[in-house]
Amino acid sequence: MTTEYTGAGDPRRSLELLWGVRERPRRGPRPKLTPERLVGRAIEIADADGLEAVSIRRIADDLGVSPMSVYTYVPGKAELLDAMLDRAMGEIVPPGDKAPGGRAAGDGAAGWRDRVAHVARENWRLYHAHPWLLQVATARPPLGPHLLDKYEDELRAIEGIGLTDLEMDSAVTLINALAESTARISVNRARAERRTGLTDREWWEATAPFLEEHVPPGRYPLGDRVGPAAAEVYDGAVGPEHAFEFGLARILDGIEALITTRRDQAEG
Amino acid sequence: MTTEYTGAGDPRRSLELLWGVRERPRRGPRPKLTPERLVGRAIEIADADGLEAVSIRRIADDLGVSPMSVYTYVPGKAELLDAMLDRAMGEIVPPGDKAPGGRAAGDGAAGWRDRVAHVARENWRLYHAHPWLLQVATARPPLGPHLLDKYEDELRAIEGIGLTDLEMDSAVTLINALAESTARISVNRARAERRTGLTDREWWEATAPFLEEHVPPGRYPLGDRVGPAAAEVYDGAVGPEHAFEFGLARILDGIEALITTRRDQAEG
DNA sequence: CTCCAACTCTGTACGTCGTACAGAGTTAAG
DNA sequence: CTTAACTCTGTACGACGTACAGAGTTGGAG
Numbered sequence: 001m002t003t004e005y006t007g008a009g010d011p012r013r014s015l016e017l018l019w020g021v022r023e024r025p026r027r028g029p030r031p032k033l034t035p036e037r038l039v040g041r042a043i044e045i046a047d048a049d050g051l052e053a054v055s056i057r058r059i060a061d062d063l064g065v066s067p068m069s070v071y072t073y074v075p076g077k078a079e080l081l082d083a084m085l086d087r088a089m090g091e092i093v094p095p096g097d098k099a100p101g102g103r104a105a106g107d108g109a110a111g112w113r114d115r116v117a118h119v120a121r122e123n124w125r126l127y128h129a130h131p132w133l134l135q136v137a138t139a140r141p142p143l144g145p146h147l148l149d150k151y152e153d154e155l156r157a158i159e160g161i162g163l164t165d166l167e168m169d170s171a172v173t174l175i176n177a178l179a180e181s182t183a184r185i186s187v188n189r190a191r192a193e194r195r196t197g198l199t200d201r202e203w204w205e206a207t208a209p210f211l212e213e214h215v216p217p218g219r220y221p222l223g224d225r226v227g228p229a230a231a232e233v234y235d236g237a238v239g240p241e242h243a244f245e246f247g248l249a250r251i252l253d254g255i256e257a258l259i260t261t262r263r264d265q266a267e268g
Numbered sequence: 269m270t271t272e273y274t275g276a277g278d279p280r281r282s283l284e285l286l287w288g289v290r291e292r293p294r295r296g297p298r299p300k301l302t303p304e305r306l307v308g309r310a311i312e313i314a315d316a317d318g319l320e321a322v323s324i325r326r327i328a329d330d331l332g333v334s335p336m337s338v339y340t341y342v343p344g345k346a347e348l349l350d351a352m353l354d355r356a357m358g359e360i361v362p363p364g365d366k367a368p369g370g371r372a373a374g375d376g377a378a379g380w381r382d383r384v385a386h387v388a389r390e391n392w393r394l395y396h397a398h399p400w401l402l403q404v405a406t407a408r409p410p411l412g413p414h415l416l417d418k419y420e421d422e423l424r425a426i427e428g429i430g431l432t433d434l435e436m437d438s439a440v441t442l443i444n445a446l447a448e449s450t451a452r453i454s455v456n457r458a459r460a461e462r463r464t465g466l467t468d469r470e471w472w473e474a475t476a477p478f479l480e481e482h483v484p485p486g487r488y489p490l491g492d493r494v495g496p497a498a499a500e501v502y503d504g505a506v507g508p509e510h511a512f513e514f515g516l517a518r519i520l521d522g523i524e525a526l527i528t529t530r531r532d533q534a535e536g
Numbered sequence: 537c538t539c540c541a542a543c544t545c546t547g548t549a550c551g552t553c554g555t556a557c558a559g560a561g562t563t564a565a566g
Numbered sequence: 567c568t569t570a571a572c573t574c575t576g577t578a579c580g581a582c583g584t585a586c587a588g589a590g591t592t593g594g595a596g
Binding site for chain 2: 582583592593
């Protein structure tokens, strides 16, 4: 039950795995597996049973080989996690892609808000499709093809609206940070419900009596007022997505303010 | 090397630990320890050697008892983590506190930007003082006194500026999300340097040749332009704090835009 | 005082993990 | 045919959280 770390081993070996450049060996028995199958199975296990279920033994078992055989294809577990990460990043749909039978979201220079919102929502979606992504601490970013594609697509979404290169990078980082943090809240909430069998409301009803007994009344006037208001939303249909959408709206407005200031300065 | 989960056990036992309401036992040998000492030692270990070094055996060893003796004071490791979290939250300095010999940051209604910035920077600081906080996945928030204090202080920082109760909660969540996500980047970076012995620059210099060899030139025009610009800042004196400060500025502007819109609607 | 319930503390043990190591079996190049 | 290169296997080590059973210690009840 701990955050797994990536990128512990030899960077070269790790990169070869990410880019799939290992050539077929000339001698020896036909390999039973491929790195791709290992990574694919690992992702399936993580999706189904959580990252803590992804063990070398389990993967080997599922694929019908002995545990140690896994190390023929992958330098170690850290590199496997790197590869899982990069593979998952490939599921992001870039903003330029046309929706079936429709226009792309946010064509043109004026459509940057739609494009950036799309980027944010795709990240949010990805974290919910693969909650284990949030448990992998990327010490160094695994520079696989999909991660690089993703960064390029995100830069493209925010290009040409009057930001400097550095600001573009910062804005993309900020959007990713929003999606990650709010998805983490949402995913942890869902996981807690699954693990404990208690909904948030039920958990709160089990907790409140204790607090009423031990917290001096009036100690938290704002919390007593605001907490329930927030809880009502989180229990409702909108749910944890509200924190994400609120943040997205604020950040888009904040970026817009930066652009406006910049333009006024240039013109003034 | 995995994310540790909190809040697995009996909520009541957990809350009793957080609030320290267990009364002194009437019979039996004098306890050698207290829950507080356990939690304190666990935090020291986590600060010094990382969360992965925090094991029941290690804590017991440090305190001169047998491993199983720890379970006399703490229901399990999950609850211990909860208590570590809440204790650490107590180190947050609320915005109202006077600086020694000076005025408080952002007194008055107009000073909300200073107050909120203070909240954000305190969170950022806390995550750097105790990087292991970022590895503890709070399934359900450990509702100890310090966490509740923190929430109250943060609401107070943003109160009275024209937001609804729900918006106040969302804004506080957003500020926390920003601090957490950007601190995570910064902390992971530092950890990677310590673990691998390579600075970011050295790591990149070891990585770049491989990418030059395997990435078709021109595939990442924006990344090739923006990446180096960003790297220059991150290697420099400002460092990873830049992402945090950029995000903070955008979010404050975004909140300000919301207030303005709200006020214009009321007056119009 | 005695007795016992309540309590603290300990050692042993189980099943998990990643992976080091040594060796057996298989294939193709020389 | 030999041998290097390669895949795959079983065993083993030292970590982890903690269940369980029992030993030792204390204070209140009789």
